[in-house]
Amino acid sequence: MNRVEKSEDKFIQLFGEGVTPAHVADPDFQDILSHFIFGEVFYQGNLDDKQRELITLVVLTTNQTLPQLKAHVSAGLNVGLTPVEIKEAVYQCTPYIGFPKTLNAINEVNEVFKAKNIALPIESQKTIDDDNRFQKGLATQVEIFGDVIRKMQESAPSNQKHIQEYLSAFCFGDFYTRGGLDIKTRELLTLCIISALGGAEGQVKAHVQGNQNVGNDKGTLITAITHCLPYMGFPRTLNALACVNEMIPQN
Structure with a gap:
């Protein structure tokens, strides 16, 4: 198939039969986009459609492009994402974009779920409590980044130590320890979120x-960042790729 045939096939897979891009007012632009x-982009690299839709959801959440987010919640369900996976991907954005923007996205997700008769709230994915969220979060941080995390906590100035503690308890305790998505997926989504921030x-x-x-190897990271390109543009994509190349030089 050529790219036009591929785009038509993929669009129907994501958004359903009988749904076509709005070509009436801006047909040239819609053709370029689609x-x-x-x-x-959807055919570049080694990610499957479910991974791609998770990435799309977090970048659209980060950018607060809410009408498109709503459409891709439906697309995610169409390619096999569960309601839990969709919610967890959006929740994962919170430490990086803040609560208000995440709440905006959650409202859009809930509207789609209600329209599709998906019962709310969905099942809890919480695995921690107030007594262990810091320790479990710290353990997850160390799993991802190594013992340098403990050194950072120990060397933090006394008037800023609370920030390091929040990072462990809130970012990694409250979110990374949740079920629904594994650590590899959460870490890949986080890379896409902070790349989209600029x-x-x-x-x-x-x-x-x-x-x-x-x-997650270099090929996976390049594919993920490439998938972000249509939603965050070339400048942020190129900046993110430069970071990948600096940290993982070509062999």
């Missing part, structure tokens, strides 16, 4: 190393 995203290259580099530590 053929590039669904005829080229201006967070220090954190992108750290999470490139974290991804490598949990088993």
